[in-house]
Amino acid sequence: MKINDAIIGAVLALLGVVVLLHVRSFPTIPGQQYGPALFPGTIALGFVISGALLIIGGVRHRGGAPWIAFDAWMRSMPHVRAVIAIVAGLVAYIVLADVVGFLIVAPVLLFIWFVVLGVRFKTAIVASIVTTLVIWYAFYKLLRVPLPWGILTKFAF
Numbered sequence: 001m002k003i004n005d006a007i008i009g010a011v012l013a014l015l016g017v018v019v020l021l022h023v024r025s026f027p028t029i030p031g032q033q034y035g036p037a038l039f040p041g042t043i044a045l046g047f048v049i050s051g052a053l054l055i056i057g058g059v060r061h062r063g064g065a066p067w068i069a070f071d072a073w074m075r076s077m078p079h080v081r082a083v084i085a086i087v088a089g090l091v092a093y094i095v096l097a098d099v100v101g102f103l104i105v106a107p108v109l110l111f112i113w114f115v116v117l118g119v120r121f122k123t124a125i126v127a128s129i130v131t132t133l134v135i136w137y138a139f140y141k142l143l144r145v146p147l148p149w150g151i152l153t154k155f156a157f
Contacts, residue, residue, distance in 0.1 A: 002069040004062060009054025016047030078118075085116040101150025106132040 023037035023044065073079040089109045096105050107128045114124035139145040149156045 001071050001074060004058045004065070004067045005054045006058025006062070007067060009051040009056075009058055011051070012054065013048050013051025016044040016049075016051060019044035019047070082116050085113060089113055097150070098148045099150055101152045102147040103132065103136060103152060104150065106135065 019040055023041045026035060026037035029035045089112060093105055093109055110128035110131055111124050114127055115121065119127065136147060140147050
């Protein structure tokens with residue numbers, strides 16, 4: 001899919017403006033010339049400037065081309081199904097992870113993604129379980145990142 005730079009620039013500039021408006025509410029630190037709004041405000045200002053430049057360039061170089069052009073894969077049902085499955089899976093993880101738990105949601109989600117993306121059934125089962133355990137070990141044990149236990153909280157170790 002090809003999106004004209006002017007559209008991307010407008011979204012980027014809008015995001016920058018929203019952040020700039022939000023950081024105005026950050027508290028000031030007495031005795032300091034700068035506070036917690038300095039860094040996000042600077043980045044947001046960069047977003048606005050970059051967005052404006054993208055808008056100017058996108059409009060200038062459009063040359064009658066469509067604002068949005070869809071690629072061939074957008075007409076391929078397996079590809080569209082895969083994109084929908086990934087986005088829906090991410091939303092499902094956000095909604096379910098705290099309630100059900102990482103060790104239950106992750107392998108189910110990975111299994112569904114593997115099958116939708118064309119991985120063989122047996123391989124998808126093994127890969128989803130192994131991948132979940134590797135991720136859990138790396139984050140929970142090695143990096144000490146708390147992953148949600150959900151209904152398995154009484155078994156947490």
